[in-house]
Amino acid sequence: MEFVEQLKSAVDIVAVIGQYVRLKRVGAGPRYMGRCPFHTEKTPSFSVHSAYQFYKCFGCNAGGDVIKFVMEVERLSFYEALKLLADRHGISMPQRAEYADPDTKLRAALYRMHELALSLYRSALDSPAGAAARAYLQKRGLERARIEEFAIGCSDPSGQALTRVLQREGFTAEQLEASGLIMARHEGSGFYDRFRGRLMFPIHNESGKVIAFAGRALGDEEPKYLNSPETPVYRKSWVLYNLHRARHQIRKQDRAVLVEGYMDVIGVWSSGVEEVVASCGTALTPQQVRLLRRHSDKVVVNFDPDSAGVSAAERSIQLLLEESLRVRVLELEGGLDPDDYVKQRGPAEYRLRLDRAPGYFHWLADRARARYDMGSAEGRLAGLQFLLPAIQQVSDKLERATIANDVATYLGVEPGLVLERFRRSSAQRQEAVAGPPAPELRPVEKFLLRSLLASDEVRQQVLPMVKATAAFQQLATRRILEALSAMSEAGTTFSFAELEARLEDPDRRLLVGVAFDDKEAEATNPLVQALACVQTLAKEDREAPRSELKARVNAAVRAGNVEEALKWTEELARLDRR
Numbered sequence: 001m002e003f004v005e006q007l008k009s010a011v012d013i014v015a016v017i018g019q020y021v022r023l024k025r026v027g028a029g030p031r032y033m034g035r036c037p038f039h040t041e042k043t044p045s046f047s048v049h050s051a052y053q054f055y056k057c058f059g060c061n062a063g064g065d066v067i068k069f070v071m072e073v074e075r076l077s078f079y080e081a082l083k084l085l086a087d088r089h090g091i092s093m094p095q096r097a098e099y100a101d102p103d104t105k106l107r108a109a110l111y112r113m114h115e116l117a118l119s120l121y122r123s124a125l126d127s128p129a130g131a132a133a134r135a136y137l138q139k140r141g142l143e144r145a146r147i148e149e150f151a152i153g154c155s156d157p158s159g160q161a162l163t164r165v166l167q168r169e170g171f172t173a174e175q176l177e178a179s180g181l182i183m184a185r186h187e188g189s190g191f192y193d194r195f196r197g198r199l200m201f202p203i204h205n206e207s208g209k210v211i212a213f214a215g216r217a218l219g220d221e222e223p224k225y226l227n228s229p230e231t232p233v234y235r236k237s238w239v240l241y242n243l244h245r246a247r248h249q250i251r252k253q254d255r256a257v258l259v260e261g262y263m264d265v266i267g268v269w270s271s272g273v274e275e276v277v278a279s280c281g282t283a284l285t286p287q288q289v290r291l292l293r294r295h296s297d298k299v300v301v302n303f304d305p306d307s308a309g310v311s312a313a314e315r316s317i318q319l320l321l322e323e324s325l326r327v328r329v330l331e332l333e334g335g336l337d338p339d340d341y342v343k344q345r346g347p348a349e350y351r352l353r354l355d356r357a358p359g360y361f362h363w364l365a366d367r368a369r370a371r372y373d374m375g376s377a378e379g380r381l382a383g384l385q386f387l388l389p390a391i392q393q394v395s396d397k398l399e400r401a402t403i404a405n406d407v408a409t410y411l412g413v414e415p416g417l418v419l420e421r422f423r424r425s426s427a428q429r430q431e432a433v434a435g436p437p438a439p440e441l442r443p444v445e446k447f448l449l450r451s452l453l454a455s456d457e458v459r460q461q462v463l464p465m466v467k468a469t470a471a472f473q474q475l476a477t478r479r480i481l482e483a484l485s486a487m488s489e490a491g492t493t494f495s496f497a498e499l500e501a502r503l504e505d506p507d508r509r510l511l512v513g514v515a516f517d518d519k520e521a522e523a524t525n526p527l528v529q530a531l532a533c534v535q536t537l538a539k540e541d542r543e544a545p546r547s548e549l550k551a552r553v554n555a556a557v558r559a560g561n562v563e564e565a566l567k568w569t570e571e572l573a574r575l576d577r578r
């Protein structure tokens with residue numbers, strides 16, 4: 001068997017996609033639903049079919065097999081997706097050079113360089129050169145276990161340590177520069193390390209590979225945090241710090257805790273709250289929010305209490321609401337950031353505060369009151385204006401009405417005014433349509449196609465019979481059946497993805513529509529069902545001349561042509577006598 005087929009038969013698409021998207025089984029059937037990871041939607045229209053090993057979004061039309069999914073969601077090449085799936089399932093992969101295009105090769109080199117950098121930084125922490133970094137970690141009260149767990153290290157101040165290691169390993173100048181870890185000298189030749197004398201935090205992608213670093217200054221030097229630049233393996237806006245460790249727990253607890261910094265993540269993690277992530281050295285982006293939402297639609301925002309933290313929280317909350325997350329805000333008393341709070345008040349206290357964090361609305365309303373003069377009508381209106389974008393995101397009607405009342409009370413404005421603003425804004429909202437659109441197809445065709453998709457036996461026995469009927473030429477599903485037949489005749493192993501790939505767009509949609517429609521139960525015996533469909537088609541063949549004559553009689557009557565009508569009626573009578 002070809003490796004790709006072997007791999008696809010060894011992995012289950014529901015289990016693989018289930019690691020990225022919260023899936024819910026539809027009834028007891030083969031279909032699962034969730035929110036699409038590829039576009040923004042409020043109601044789930046993303047389906048995964050366990051029998052066909054195929055996913056389809058009826059919102060943005062994304063679809064394919066398990067390899068395509070991994071390529072899209074991890075933004076990998078075909079080869080890299082194969083490798084990731086093979087590694088995860090303990091399947092050894094044949095060394096096939098033709099898979100590796102230049103981009104893939106470069107990315108593989110970059111991953112390797114990051115592994116080498118990680119082990120260098122980690123061992124440096126225990127060397128004499130790591131004294132300052134060790135002192136800093138001790139001052140911050142970081143236990144050894146956390147340092148190991150988060151693979152924290154430090155970079156050599158000389159600026160040559162990593163360059164030497166990577167050059168010794170034979171990486172080319174082009175690869176060194178592309179890594180973002182090494183810089184070329186402006187004048188003359190030669191290279192030096194980007195990170196020098198800093199505390200080093202590795203940044204992982206969702207599948208756990210190191211793709212970048214953040215280096216924290218140990219003294220007062222600027223910048224306080226230096227991050228890897230964007231590289232072929234690192235796109236800042238697509239990465240959340242700690243997601244690869246946290247995602248399991250985010251799903252289990254059905255919530256994520258969003259903090260600002262690396263040390264906050266580690267502090268919150270130490271308190272036993274492992275569902276914690278941070279955006280990496282950027283303001284929160286829509287892509288990061290979508291990463292989160294794949295695992296849970298509930299998030300607690302716990303930013304620093306300083307003014308930069310507060311305005312970052314405002315922007316983040318707006319973004320989270322736009323992507324339909326349910327947001328709570330944790331504000332810690334005493335002006336403490338999460339890391340300090342856990343250290344000073346203890347893990348139990350932090351967890352308690354987290355569980356009791358209020359909905360975002362009250363937090364925002366407090367911001368509005370702090371920002372505008374609630375003593376004047378003008379100020380109250382400005383406050384309302386400030387709150388409106390956030391409230392517009394509330395999709396539940398009843399909840400919206402409740403909040404309308406709250407807002408009015410809170411700001412001291414007319415409830416009518418709030419409601420009127422609501423109505424205006426909610427008129428612009430549009431709800432996405434969920435689920436596969438029901439295909440308009442005669443039942444006989446629907447049943448026939450479904451039973452043909454069920455097994456090789458049905459395809460081999462029934463397809464030739466179907467093609468032998470005259471009715472076949474008129475079927476809406478004719479091109480799908482022809483593709484099935486061509487695959488069957490060529491001895492191609494059947495897969496739903498392969499069939500779908502052979503079709504053009506309207507037929508493609510028809511196929512997926514029929515296959516993902518689970519309103520009809522699966523036939524207990526597809527062969528029997530298929531044969532019954534063939535009977536129906538054969539009957540239509542026999543009745544075709546009669547229907548044709550009937551149509552002519554009707555046409556003649558409508559046209560008022562008595563002579564014609566009589567002629568076709570006689571013909572019809574003759575046919576019935578036969």
Ligand SMILES: [Zn+2]
Pocket residue numbers: 036037038039046057058059060061062
């Ligand atoms: Zn989609």
